Amino acid sequence: MGEPDARKLGSLRAAKGDGMVEGDTRLGEVRDLTPELREKGSEAIGHVLEIARIRMFQARFDDALTLLDSAYALPIYELVDARDQAKLLLLKAEVLLYRAVFANNGHDEAFAPIEAAETIGEEQADRRLLADAQAMRAWILCYRELTAGRPRDAVLEPAQKSLDLRREIGDQVGVAESLFLLGLAHEHKALPDVVEAEKLFREALQAADATGEKRWRSYASRHLGWTCMNRGDLDEAFVYLEESLRLRQEIGLVAFLPPAYHAVGLVQLERGELGEALAYCQLAYDLGTEIGMDLYRFMALLPMGEAHEKRGEREEAMDCYQEALEMAPAFGAVFVNEAKEAIERLKNAV
Amino acid sequence: MLRKELRVTNREDGATSHLGRVKDLSAELSQQARGLTEAVLEIARTYMYDARYAEALELLDSGLFGLIEEYISSADVARIRVARAAVLDRRSRDSGEGRDAVMDYLEEIEAAVLDCGDKRVLAEYLRVKADAVMEKELMEGRSYDASLDLSERARALFEEAGDLRGIAESLFRIGLVYEFRREDVDRNKAKAAEFYSRARSTARGVGDLRTQSDAARHLGGISQDRGDLDAALAWFEESLVLRERLGYRGALPGAYDAIAGIHIEKGDLDLALAYIAETRRWAEKVGFQRYMFLSTFRTGDVLKGRGELQEAAEKYRDALAIAEASSFQPGIDWANQMLESLGL
Numbered sequence: 135m136g137e138p139d140a141r142k143l144g145s146l147r148a149a150k151g152d153g154m155v156e157g158d159t160r161l162g163e164v165r166d167l168t169p170e171l172r173e174k175g176s177e178a179i180g181h182v183l184e185i186a187r188i189r190m191f192q193a194r195f196d197d198a199l200t201l202l203d204s205a206y207a208l209p210i211y212e213l214v215d216a217r218d219q220a221k222l223l224l225l226k227a228e229v230l231l232y233r234a235v236f237a238n239n240g241h242d243e244a245f246a247p248i249e250a251a252e253t254i255g256e257e258q259a260d261r262r263l264l265a266d267a268q269a270m271r272a273w274i275l276c277y278r279e280l281t282a283g284r285p286r287d288a289v290l291e292p293a294q295k296s297l298d299l300r301r302e303i304g305d306q307v308g309v310a311e312s313l314f315l316l317g318l319a320h321e322h323k324a325l326p327d328v329v330e331a332e333k334l335f336r337e338a339l340q341a342a343d344a345t346g347e348k349r350w351r352s353y354a355s356r357h358l359g360w361t362c363m364n365r366g367d368l369d370e371a372f373v374y375l376e377e378s379l380r381l382r383q384e385i386g387l388v389a390f391l392p393p394a395y396h397a398v399g400l401v402q403l404e405r406g407e408l409g410e411a412l413a414y415c416q417l418a419y420d421l422g423t424e425i426g427m428d429l430y431r432f433m434a435l436l437p438m439g440e441a442h443e444k445r446g447e448r449e450e451a452m453d454c455y456q457e458a459l460e461m462a463p464a465f466g467a468v469f470v471n472e473a474k475e476a477i478e479r480l481k482n483a484v
Numbered sequence: 485m486l487r488k489e490l491r492v493t494n495r496e497d498g499a500t501s502h503l504g505r506v507k508d509l510s511a512e513l514s515q516q517a518r519g520l521t522e523a524v525l526e527i528a529r530t531y532m533y534d535a536r537y538a539e540a541l542e543l544l545d546s547g548l549f550g551l552i553e554e555y556i557s558s559a560d561v562a563r564i565r566v567a568r569a570a571v572l573d574r575r576s577r578d579s580g581e582g583r584d585a586v587m588d589y590l591e592e593i594e595a596a597v598l599d600c601g602d603k604r605v606l607a608e609y610l611r612v613k614a615d616a617v618m619e620k621e622l623m624e625g626r627s628y629d630a631s632l633d634l635s636e637r638a639r640a641l642f643e644e645a646g647d648l649r650g651i652a653e654s655l656f657r658i659g660l661v662y663e664f665r666r667e668d669v670d671r672n673k674a675k676a677a678e679f680y681s682r683a684r685s686t687a688r689g690v691g692d693l694r695t696q697s698d699a700a701r702h703l704g705g706i707s708q709d710r711g712d713l714d715a716a717l718a719w720f721e722e723s724l725v726l727r728e729r730l731g732y733r734g735a736l737p738g739a740y741d742a743i744a745g746i747h748i749e750k751g752d753l754d755l756a757l758a759y760i761a762e763t764r765r766w767a768e769k770v771g772f773q774r775y776m777f778l779s780t781f782r783t784g785d786v787l788k789g790r791g792e793l794q795e796a797a798e799k800y801r802d803a804l805a806i807a808e809a810s811s812f813q814p815g816i817d818w819a820n821q822m823l824e825s826l827g828l
Contacts (some may be wrong), residue, residue: 165731167534174527181520185552188509188516197551204547209539210527386507 168213175210179218186225193389193425195233202226216254220263223251227270231277232389236427238464241278248274265299265308268292272315280322283466289319306341310350313338317357332361352381356397363401372401392422392430396437403437411441432461432469439476443483451480510555517555524548525567533694535734535770537575544568559602565593566605570612574734577619578772580810586616607641607650610634614657618664623813628661635661648690655683656699663702677706697726697735704742708749717746737767737775744782753786760786773810777803781819788826797828 182205189198202222205211211219227247234240248270255263272292279286297312317334320327335354342351359374379394399414415434422431439454459473524543531540549564569590576582590613597609614634621628635657642650659679665672684699686692704719724739726732744759760779767775784799800822807815 164728164733164736167530167731170731171527171530174523174530178520178523178527181516181523182548184516185513185520185555188513191509200547201551204551208546208548209531209542380505383506386509386512388506391506 171210172213172215175208175214176218178208178210179205179214179222183221183225186229188386190225190229190232191385191387191389193232193236193427195229195236198229199226199233202229216258217260217263220251220254220258220260220267223247223254224263224266224270227251227274231270231274235277235281236389236425236429238281238429241274241281244274245271261299261303262305262308265296265303265305265312268296268299269308269311269315272296272312272319276315276318283468285324286319286322287324289315290323293319306345307347307350310338310341310345310347310354313341314350314354314357317354321357328361328364332358335361348381348385349387352378352385352387352394355381356394359397359401363404368401368405372398372405375401388421388425389427392418392425392427392434395421396430396433399434400437403441408441408445412438415441428461429465432458432465435461436472436476439480443480448480448483452477455480514555517552518557518560520548520552521556521560521564525563528567528571532571532574533730533732533734535574535578535772537571537578540571541568541575544571558596558600559605562593562597562600562602562605563608565596566609566612569593569609569616573612573616573619576616578734578770578774580773580812583616583620583623587620590616603641603645604647604650607638607645607647607654610638610641611650611653611657614638618657618660622664623811625813628664632658632661648686649692649695652683652686652690652692652695652699655679655686656695656702659683659699659702663706673706673709677703680706693726693730694732697723697730697732697739700726701735701739701742704746708742708746713746713750717743720746733766733770734772737763737770737772737779740766741775741778741782744779748782748785748789751789753789756782756786773806774812774815777806777810777812777815777819780806781815781822784822788822793826793828797823797826800826 182201186198186201189195189201202225205222224247227244230244230247231241234244248267251263251270252267254260255267269292272289275288275292276286279288293312293315297309297316300308300312313334317331317338320334321331335358338354339351339358342348342354355374356378359371359378362368362371362374375394375397379391379398382391382394395414395418399411399418402408402414403411415438418430419434419438422428422434435454435458439451439458442448442451442454455473455476459470459477462469462473528540528543531537531543544564544567549561553561569586572582572586572589576586590609594609597606600606611634614631617634618628618631620626621631635654639651639654639658642648642654656679659676662672662676662679680699680703684696684703687695687699700719701723704716704723707713707719708716720739720742724736724743727735727739740759740763744756744763747753747756747759760782763775763782764779766772767779780799781803784796784803787793787796787799800819804816804819804823806812807819
């Protein structure tokens, strides 16, 4: 039968002499499983966050949201660290925002989880969390103002706050994101400061490089590409825009590939590479259709029409412009006018 | 329509080479989903051993697995179901309710378990089924042939898979069958002791404190049956220490009850009462009906030992009522026997 392990309950034996009677309390210390549950819970939440992030990258926003919401309902949720709870809230805000970007409305819905995350950040005096919340607030404002066709001055304050906090705590990846956001705000404020914006984009690029981070590098490259294009340096623009595209492909950021294809298509159009322009815009159109990003499905049509027009393919060009005109009202009067002008121009051309 | 034509038109252009360059995140997704499955199963197991069955089931029944089911293997899906069956079985044992539902659920998931083709999952399924069947056999006073067969099959599969924890658990459960058999008692108990010893040493080898504590608990029972109360107490104390260290709350009432029984036999009635109180406290805390019965029953034993026969009879009657309410047939028999022996 073997031998039992050495007695470890000396206290039990000793207790006999103390006249233990019914009603005496604990005989031994029973391990508290709460820390173990908390640790495993955090691990589970970590996996939920990663899965939801991947689904967001794949433009499967509803899947991501359902998953995040189901995590709140788990019995383990109340046990896990408040920071883990806040991470779920921040990611939920991001997913809600991108869903709104695709749907072209509903941006404000993303503020509620941000506010809840901010409350946790304040309670915990967690600067990283507060910085992340400020950055997400900046993103929401950025897309909301863009959709409304308004300048993005409101982005300046949260972007700057997030940058300051991230510098304080040495969050380099976060610094790259905040610099980019700040650049974006300067680029699109009521009185744009493109010089400052370019400087910030370059700093964002450097900060991202220092950590090997690819997402914010892709974003900064994209906007540096636009800056180069605006000043007519098409070759450098192409380099930046193609790099931005490549980085998105490398990290599987499918949700934001259509804008990247579209951008390379545009620069190729400007460079007179009409076949290439058509092909990239076609990719933007096809992927935009597949993942429900109507804005870039629409945005691809005008340069495609122009490329066809320049190749003398009038019928194809007209098809593109007509389709763009049908879609344009959803994206604003500016685009409606642009599509109408293109059609008129094509009709008048001999 | 137009777009398709364009794609054909531009097939030779360089941009199309971008298609297929996009990182496929499905492998990462599967890896994360597997990690999530492991973490959630571990949490559910912790809840189960902590006798927090509602939370364990809430976790396993949450929509979470439905959302990730497409990214995990059929073996992992089957593991989740087997884990659920284990929780249902434990809950049923503690509450004395829902035994048929456990058997129905095991039947419901059997095809999925067999189809997944994973020996460990099948072994675990057989282990859980053996537990459930044994409980039924115990309640119905039947022989333990069916549960023995299931445990043997589980052990063979765990051996094939080289799963030492599984082997230890199966050895322990085979020991239970021999211990509980009513025929050829001495020979079967000796056999049970052999299985428990093997289970304990295998469990110790892999650091499986839970099975070690279960085996020690039952080795103590066999020593007690042989009249070696000191050895029995030592085994029971080993089991109790391990259970406390593990936070294995679902099994604490059994550990305290066993020690209480030894002190009753040794005539240390005050000490016995202290352990009975702990048994009762933990049984109430985790909702374990059988040990609510036993703590009451043993209080009757203590009172009987003190010659307070009326009070003892009252406790046995209380115990009988608990056993009847939870359909615990052996308890009904024991309480009736004691009441009869008191002749009151």
